Amino acid sequence: MADLTTSYLGLTLKSPIVVSSNPLTYDVNNIRRMEEAGAGAVVLYSLFEEQIELAEIGYSNYYEQHRDELPEALRHVAEMKEYNQGAGSYLAHLYQVKHATAMPVIASLNGYYSSGWIRYARLIEAAGADALELNIYYLATKPTITGAEVEQMYVDLVRDIKQSVRIPIAVKLNPYFSAVANISRRLVGAGARGLVLFNRFYQPDFDIENRAIVPSLDLSTPSELRLRLRWVALLAGQINADLAITGGVHSAEDVVKGLMAGASVTMMASALIHHGIDHLAAVTANLQSWLDSHAYATVGDIRGCLSHVQIGDSAALERANYLNVLRTARSKD
Numbered sequence: 001m002a003d004l005t006t007s008y009l010g011l012t013l014k015s016p017i018v019v020s021s022n023p024l025t026y027d028v029n030n031i032r033r034m035e036e037a038g039a040g041a042v043v044l045y046s047l048f049e050e051q052i053e054l055a056e057i058g059y060s061n062y063y064e065q066h067r068d069e070l071p072e073a074l075r076h077v078a079e080m081k082e083y084n085q086g087a088g089s090y091l092a093h094l095y096q097v098k099h100a101t102a103m104p105v106i107a108s109l110n111g112y113y114s115s116g117w118i119r120y121a122r123l124i125e126a127a128g129a130d131a132l133e134l135n136i137y138y139l140a141t142k143p144t145i146t147g148a149e150v151e152q153m154y155v156d157l158v159r160d161i162k163q164s165v166r167i168p169i170a171v172k173l174n175p176y177f178s179a180v181a182n183i184s185r186r187l188v189g190a191g192a193r194g195l196v197l198f199n200r201f202y203q204p205d206f207d208i209e210n211r212a213i214v215p216s217l218d219l220s221t222p223s224e225l226r227l228r229l230r231w232v233a234l235l236a237g238q239i240n241a242d243l244a245i246t247g248g249v250h251s252a253e254d255v256v257k258g259l260m261a262g263a264s265v266t267m268m269a270s271a272l273i274h275h276g277i278d279h280l281a282a283v284t285a286n287l288q289s290w291l292d293s294h295a296y297a298t299v300g301d302i303r304g305c306l307s308h309v310q311i312g313d314s315a316a317l318e319r320a321n322y323l324n325v326l327r328t329a330r331s332k333d
């Protein structure tokens, strides 16, 4: 049987299939089931910036009773209550999870930079997290803010947190940078040991009858994997960090593709929400049999075999592919 053991962020994982941050991780029993089903590690649901702010200014109870008196920017936290009970509970949950499972547990901070992050990064480390994933969510809505300023904010954040904790840090990136490779290199220079490609954004929809903006959350489809494969294949070997794929990983074939691109781990959320936690066991078994039937002894045997550095020709991953695709589409007419 092929050996699935993988290294990610300096941690040893029994499998390259990792559960990414999602509401199933809210329940300790679910996390036990994920481990039994073969998960290599779990990334907990995020502790959000707004929750840290509320905890820092001591508004938690007050705010529950006086929701409308809160600044506009913090009101939506009321709707997050169902998902995540607050900063203190997050630490308690992390502590419980660590005692309930032997697999590595990665905590997640989600939002933009504030002084609270440093304190909570330290508390998260103290509560036992094996690593910390930073999901930096900053939407530069003001036309005066430049891309360079946004990137510098990301780099400063990673550097400051890295200086405050000893556990490894991964950064969950969005794909909307002008120069993904450059910001990746700068984040690694600032101390990120891993990069998680890519965050998905939940774009609100328009309700045209009621002239309202409505939140919408769609689960991913496997077609979203391609953007990740392309960037991981381009970055692997060029960036001195572990790469993780999140977005569109639904089957064992998707895991194989991610490994071939050069990912250390591939993460799943939507597929588990859709099919249930047992889906992990099926994907793990299918990965095992795919590797066995192709006579690979370890996941390392396929890792990066389709990365830019291995195939030595990035054209297939870059523009030439675009032209080829257009040509093929035209020839079908």
Ligand SMILES: Cc1cc2nc3c(=O)[nH]c(=O)nc-3n(C[C@H](O)[C@H](O)[C@H](O)COP(=O)(O)O)c2cc1C
Pocket: 020, 021, 022, 023, 045, 046, 108, 110, 135, 172, 198, 199, 200, 217, 218, 219, 220, 221, 246, 247, 248, 249, 267, 268, 269, 270, 271, 273
């Ligand atoms: C319902 C739901 C909740 C999520 N919550 C978080 C979160 O709290 N923090 C985070 O970093 N990502 C969160 N994600 C994003 C997932 O971790 C993952 O990156 C994304 O869904 C892409 O992976 P997938 O195609 O396997 O779903 C959430 C995703 C879903 C579907």
